[in-house]
Amino acid sequence: MHSITQIWPPFRSWQPPCLLRMLRSFLLLLVLFVALGISHVATAADPDAEINGAVPAMDADTWRQVKNGDSFIDTRHDSTYNLINPSGQTWRLIRNKWISPFGLIAIGGMLAMITLFYLIVGKNQLEEPRSGRKILRWSALNRALHWSVATLFILLALTGLNLLYGKFLFKPLFGDAFWASMISGSKLLHNYLGPLFGILLxxxxxxxxxxxWPKREDFEWLRKGGGMVGKGHPDAGFANAGEKIWFWLLATAGIVVIASGLVMDFPNYQQTRDTMQWANIIHAIGALGLTAVALGHIYIGTLGTEGALEGMATxxxxxxxxKQHHNLWYEEVKDQAVDGERLETSKGHADGKHDNPGPDPARPT
Structure with missing residues (x-):
C-alpha cells in the first residue's frame, strides 16, 4: 500500500499539484455557472416565458377550471388529470423567482469575496520557520473519509448546479443532443451518489x-476573526471555531439536504406531490447555501492557509x-512530534505501511 506522499509527490509549498488542479477546475466550473447564469436568470425567473413553451393557450377560462379544484390530485399514482396542479405552479414560481437567483447570489458572492480577500490580505503564512518536526493530525482512515466525502460533495454540487441552471447554459451552446446526454448523466450521478454521500457524511x-463541541475559547476566536483582528493568534484546540461552524452546518443543514434528497430519490412511499415539491425547495436552498460556504472552506484549507492542505494530504x-493555528491541541500532543526526515525515511522503508507511527489524536475513544 503506497502512502499519499508517494502517490502525490510534494513540491515547494507541500501541496499536491493534481489536487490543486482539481480544485482550480472546480472553481472555474463554478465561475462558468455563475457568469453564464447571470445572463439567463431573467429568463429563468420569468414564469410566463417558460410556461408559454411548455403549456400553450393558458387563457383565463383554463385558469378558472384549475382554481376550482376539479383537476387537483393528491398522489403520484392517480395521474388522471389533464390540466395543471396549482401547487406545481406555486413550486415553479418559488423555484424560478427565488431559488435560482438566490443560488447565483450566494455562490457568486462567495467567489467574489474569496477573490477580494486573496488579493487584499493574501495567504496566511506561517509566522515562524518550519521546525522540521511533524505531528500526526489525520490518520489514513480519517483522510480517506474526508477525501471521499469531499469528492462526492463536489460531484453532487456540479451535477446539482447543472440540474438547476444547465438548460440555460449548455443547451443553447451545444444543442439538444449534447444537452440531453449531459442532463441525463447529471441526474443519474446525482440520484445514485446522493445516498452514498449521506451515509459517509x-x-x-x-x-x-x-x-x-463549543468551548469558551471559541468565542474569543470568533471575536478576533480567527486572528485577523487584534494582535496574536487566538487559542484553539484540535478544531477552531470556524471549523466547528462548518461541522455543525453539515450536521444540521447537511442532514436536512440529505433527508429531502431521499424523499425525492425514493418516490415510492406514498409521498404526495406537495411533499415532493417542498422537499425540492428545501433541498435546493440547503444545497446552494452549503455549496457557497464550502467554497470558503476549500479556500482556507488550500490556497488561503500555508500548511493546511499538507496536513490533510500527508x-x-x-x-x-x-503552535500557530491550534496551540491548545499542540500542548496536548507535542510530546508525539517526530523528526520529519526520519519519518520520510521510515515511510520509504516500510513502503507506506508505517503511516501511523504514533497515536491518532482524531480517533474517538
Missing amino acids: VIILMRFLKHN GYVDESWA
Whole structure:
C-alpha cells in the first residue's frame, strides 16, 4: 500500500499539484455557472416565458377550471388529470423567482469575496520557520473519509448546479443532443451518489463529533476573526471555531439536504406531490447555501492557509503550524512530534505501511 506522499509527490509549498488542479477546475466550473447564469436568470425567473413553451393557450377560462379544484390530485399514482396542479405552479414560481437567483447570489458572492480577500490580505503564512518536526493530525482512515466525502460533495454540487441552471447554459451552446446526454448523466450521478454521500457524511460527523463541541475559547476566536483582528493568534484546540461552524452546518443543514434528497430519490412511499415539491425547495436552498460556504472552506484549507492542505494530504503537520493555528491541541500532543526526515525515511522503508507511527489524536475513544 503506497502512502499519499508517494502517490502525490510534494513540491515547494507541500501541496499536491493534481489536487490543486482539481480544485482550480472546480472553481472555474463554478465561475462558468455563475457568469453564464447571470445572463439567463431573467429568463429563468420569468414564469410566463417558460410556461408559454411548455403549456400553450393558458387563457383565463383554463385558469378558472384549475382554481376550482376539479383537476387537483393528491398522489403520484392517480395521474388522471389533464390540466395543471396549482401547487406545481406555486413550486415553479418559488423555484424560478427565488431559488435560482438566490443560488447565483450566494455562490457568486462567495467567489467574489474569496477573490477580494486573496488579493487584499493574501495567504496566511506561517509566522515562524518550519521546525522540521511533524505531528500526526489525520490518520489514513480519517483522510480517506474526508477525501471521499469531499469528492462526492463536489460531484453532487456540479451535477446539482447543472440540474438547476444547465438548460440555460449548455443547451443553447451545444444543442439538444449534447444537452440531453449531459442532463441525463447529471441526474443519474446525482440520484445514485446522493445516498452514498449521506451515509459517509453521517460516519464522518460521528467520528469527529467529540472535537467539535463549543468551548469558551471559541468565542474569543470568533471575536478576533480567527486572528485577523487584534494582535496574536487566538487559542484553539484540535478544531477552531470556524471549523466547528462548518461541522455543525453539515450536521444540521447537511442532514436536512440529505433527508429531502431521499424523499425525492425514493418516490415510492406514498409521498404526495406537495411533499415532493417542498422537499425540492428545501433541498435546493440547503444545497446552494452549503455549496457557497464550502467554497470558503476549500479556500482556507488550500490556497488561503500555508500548511493546511499538507496536513490533510500527508496526515502530518509541522510543529510551527500546530503552535500557530491550534496551540491548545499542540500542548496536548507535542510530546508525539517526530523528526520529519526520519519519518520520510521510515515511510520509504516500510513502503507506506508505517503511516501511523504514533497515536491518532482524531480517533474517538
